[in-house]
Amino acid sequence: TSFGHDEAYYPPEMQLRVAHLLSRFDAISVREKSGVDICKNRYGIEAQHTISPVFLCGMNHWDKAISLSRAKEETPYVLAYMLDPTDEKMEMVRRTAKEMNLPYRVIVDGQKEFEDVAKAVNDPNVLENVEIADWLYYFRNASYVVTDSFHGFCFSILFNRSMTVIPNSGRGLTRFNSLCELTGLHSRCCNNLEEFEQSRPWENAVDFAAVSARMKPMIDYSRNWLETALNENDPTRRKSEK
Numbered sequence: 001t002s003f004g005h006d007e008a009y010y011p012p013e014m015q016l017r018v019a020h021l022l023s024r025f026d027a028i029s030v031r032e033k034s035g036v037d038i039c040k041n042r043y044g045i046e047a048q049h050t051i052s053p054v055f056l057c058g059m060n061h062w063d064k065a066i067s068l069s070r071a072k073e074e075t076p077y078v079l080a081y082m083l084d085p086t087d088e089k090m091e092m093v094r095r096t097a098k099e100m101n102l103p104y105r106v107i108v109d110g111q112k113e114f115e116d117v118a119k120a121v122n123d124p125n126v127l128e129n130v131e132i133a134d135w136l137y138y139f140r141n142a143s144y145v146v147t148d149s150f151h152g153f154c155f156s157i158l159f160n161r162s163m164t165v166i167p168n169s170g171r172g173l174t175r176f177n178s179l180c181e182l183t184g185l186h187s188r189c190c191n192n193l194e195e196f197e198q199s200r201p202w203e204n205a206v207d208f209a210a211v212s213a214r215m216k217p218m219i220d221y222s223r224n225w226l227e228t229a230l231n232e233n234d235p236t237r238r239k240s241e242k
Helices: 012-023 033-043 059-066 087-100 114-121 132-141 150-158 173-183 193-199 208-232 235-241
Strands: 078-082 104-108 144-147 163-165
Touching: 012 033, 033 173, 059 132, 078 087, 078 132, 087 104, 087 144, 087 193, 104 114, 104 132, 132 150, 144 150, 150 163, 150 173, 150 208, 173 208
Parallel strands: 078 104, 078 144, 144 163
Antiparallel strands: none
């Protein structure tokens, strides 16, 4: 899980209750280093820093999910996945598509009212009625991704799609920072249009072989941690071993 921020914003009167509830878990992991400190300093809980669970799922499972999609794109495209779209972010999307001479498709936050978000984006390329399988399809088949989402960042890596990442402070920067530190992809992050124009990220493809090599130890550690936590705390297993 993830706090998303460097601090836990629970009211002081709730901290003891949160600490008590957390203490009832047999094992806890978090997706950013700052989460380990929050658990220890705020709640007296020993947590482990592990990678986002999406990286622990075999590619065959994602392929199976994508096979359920009815989406179909005949030509290459740039994908924009925007949780909190702004004019500046959309300008980065349009500039990328123009420079790459490709059309673009926009997916917005499915947890918000679509009409409200689509109106805020004000772009004819916003996709409607995107199901989970479609969401995966568009990431898997994109020529390039522009996103302000942590999971957009994750799935760009999973599907080896070069990307521009717009760190989203409203959604928690710590997860972005942890993933950048792990992957070495700091250069893909653009906080504003000026940085975007200076770095021109669409001109440089990501070396995913190098990224994979950097991530493998953390993926192996995280998978081992999860398997160990599940097996050691499985009452059925403990009973059978006795």
